[in-house]
Amino acid sequence: MEAPRRGPRWTESQLFLAALIAPILVYDIVLQSSRLLLRFADMVDPPHAGWFSGVALSVFWLLGDIAFALFSAVLLLVRDQHGKLWMTVAIALQAAAFLLGMINTASYVYFMQTVDALDWPLLRHMLEQPSDLGLVMAGEVTAGQWLLLGLVFVLAMAGPWLVRALAIRARRPPLYLGRERRSRRKPAAAVLLAVPAFTLALLPPPIAARDVALVRSPLAYIAQTWASAESGVDPAVDQVVAETRFFEPGRLTIERVSTEPLRNLVVIVLESTRARAVTPYEPSLQTTPFLASLAAQSLQVDKAYAVIPSTAKSLTAIFCSLYPATSLAPRALTAGLLGRCLPRLLGEQGYQTVYLQTANARFENRLQAVPNMGFATFIKPDDMPTAGFQEANFLGFEDDQMLGPSEAWLLAHRDKPFFSAYLTVDAHHDYNRLTRHGVYHFAPADDMLDRYLNNVRATDVFLEQLFAQYKRAGVYEKTLFVIVGDHGEAFGEHGRRAHNTVPYEEGLRVPLLIHDPTGKLVAPSHLPGPISQLDIMPTVLGLLGFRVTSGALHGISMFDSPRDRVLITSCLGSCATRVTATEAFIHHFGRREDELYDLRTDPLEREDLARSYPQLVQKRSAEVLVFQRRIASFYYLHTLHAMQPQHAGRSP
Incomplete structure (x- = not known):
């Protein structure tokens, strides 16, 4: 007679769930432990940075997983463990577990x-732009992270079925139906408890956190940002604050008012280049000796700011003088332009127009955005040779790749006025160290920052060669040059890295030079600022001898900008900055406490004064929110305008 088996008897459903949930929970505990060990100081306020805080944050962070584990007990409510319903529920739970992982x-x-939290707008953008997602994953996801993704797949998809098959092969009998019926109360209770568990994940964290989003369950935070509709800005409610000046799509026209010969225009947009990374703004840092020599012969704006630290958004501001939508998608350039941009307007005045970049043209849908802005010619990486050039990052090859095609176009079109635009790429993450022009070590203690600055140096070499090209072609003195950064780059100065959600000087303040070789249009000098990227288009139009005859721009000529001017920037709905010549106020939409800095005595924004001036903080916060709603209303009203029958399908 066979001896009775000892230990608890498990049903196939219980074994399946154990094999599904336990590895995922362990896996996520390992991820959270790694976050705490490596970035604990970025997540918790120093007075609360003890071991208890780590435990509390771990439990809070795992509430989304716990809610899923409780809800998974629904499988135990299915009687027939071999029927279609059981199989359907099991596969659905697997898919949910894989998605959670x-x-x-x-x-x-x-x-x-980035030391930032993944939210719904970013996740949605990744899903809607699979080409962007593919480029980022191919270039920035490390081998170890690919292994993590593979592990999630194996744990969620193969593990439970393997355990179930082994159990069946071992012929461990399931519980009897009578006991199974009696045990259905506990699974039902577990399913019901999933709701309060997930609700807890949406509540404020148990301890003071630097940033609520960093300690919240990723699943809960994505759900919260999905429900909040971009930080709570409801354009339908706030139509009343949309000013007429912010709603004039497609009406912009210009006319020539100068009798002087037309000047050529060159705009060079420096990718991921913060003001502190170049020599004219940081003389002790010899990264850009050519740019420094050029600045001495140019108008240098001392304080110039990006409107949003994103390339697509900055291009909208620079070339269209249009405040971009604060959502992640580059809608202003790809979903039908709200206004008429500089290349289109100059093209109508007889200018030949060309745009060049070495970054992948499919990234951020640049293939559509460039012609939408009005550039007649787009010289893409596919049109450029690659032999002898290094890959700068996952987006493309180094800037020097543009030199050959640029010179060929220039020689073919130099007899008529032209507008050429360049977007560099050398300084973009992930900063592959470029060595063709030498290896430099500007920050040996920080390898990532050192590689970044090394590549800024490579961009300076490109600029020197590009200007030499215009001199050889005999058009240098007939051309007005504008050099501007699209946004900055952060390296942990305020805990964050990269640029998309960096509302500080390192993310927003950019170099801006206007160079006139003759000195007739603009003489070498300094303009204190603050100046916005929105001001470049109206300034250039004025210098070239044009005036706006209808419509309106969101920027103003930088020569008309008052010293007490207020600029408001955004970082894709999760933060916004109100900046003047003397003050920076940063609003975080409830994710963390707002910040206030005196830029006169604290240009690096190290001493937060917000708690010392609560009434001023409240006032500044209200200003930022009104401005954000105004921009949201502007885009909302334009959508309504475009949906009207007489405008449907029409692009301004």
Whole structure:
């Protein structure tokens, strides 16, 4: 007679769930432990940075997983463990577990690279732009992170079925139906408890956190940002604050008012180049000796700011003088332009127009955005040779790749007025160290910053060669040059890295030079600022001898900018900055406490004064929110305008 088996008897459903949930929970605990060990100081206020805080944050961070584990007990409510319903529920739970693991992994990878939280707008953008997602994953996801993704897939998809098959093969009998019926109360209770568990994940964290989003369950934070509709700005409610000046799509026209010969125009947009990274703004840092010599012969704006630290958004501001939508998608350039941009307007005045970049043209849908702005010619990486050039990053090859095609176009079109635009790429993440022009070590204690500055140096060499090209072609003195950064780059100065959600000087303040070789249009000098990227288009139009005859721009000529001017920037709905010549106020939409800095005595924004001036903070916050709603209303009203029958399908 066979001896009775000892230990608890498990049903196939219980074994399946154990094999599904336990590895995912362990996996996510490992991820959270890694976050705490490597970035604890970025997540918790120093007075609360003890071991208890770490435990509390771990439990709070795992509430989304716990809610899923409780809800998974729904499988135990299905009687027939071999029927279609059981199989359907089991597969659905597997898919949910895989999705949960993917969200937690993506959140972890994004956090480790940027020290920021993955939210719904970013996730939605990644899903809607698979080409962008593919480029980022191919270039920035490390081999170890690919292994993590593979592990999630194996744990969620193969593990439970393997355990179930082994159990069946071992012929461990299931519980009897009578006991199974009696045990259905506990699974039902577990399913019901999933709701309060997930609700807890949406509540404020148990301890004081630097940033609520960093300690919240990734699943809960994505759900919260999905429900909040971009930080609570409801354009339908706030139509009343949309000013007429912000709603004039497609009406912009210009006319020539000068009798002087037409000058050529060159605009060079420096990718990921913060003001502090170049010599004219940081003389002790010899990264850009050519740019420094050029600045001495140019108008240098001392304080110039990006409107949003994103390339697509900055291009909208620079070339269209249009405040971009604060959502992540580059809608202003790809979903039908709200206004008429500089290349289109100059093209109508007889200018030949060309745009060049070495970054992948499919990234951020640049293939559509460039012609939408009005450039007649787009010289893409596919049109450029690659032999002898280094890859700068996952987006493309080094800037020097543009030199040959640029010179060929220039020689073919130099007899008529032209407008050429260049977007560099050398300084973009992930900063592959470029060595063709030498290896430089500007920050040996920080390898990532050192590689970045090394590549800024490579861009300076490109600029020197490009200007030499215009001199050889005999058009240098007939050309007005504008050099501007699209946005800055952060290296942990305020805990964050990269640029998309960096509302500080390192993310927003950019170099801006206007160079006239003759000195007739603009003489070498300094303009204190603050100046916005929105001001470049109206300034250039004035210098070239044009005036706006209808419509309106969101920027003003920088020569008309008052010293007490207020600029408001945004970082894709999660933060916004109100900046003047003397003050920076940063609003975080409830994610963390607002910040206030005196830029006169604290240009690096190290001493937060917000708690000392609560009434001023409240006033500044209200200003920022009104401005954000105004921009949201502007885009909302334009959408309504475009949907009207007489405008449907028409692009301004």
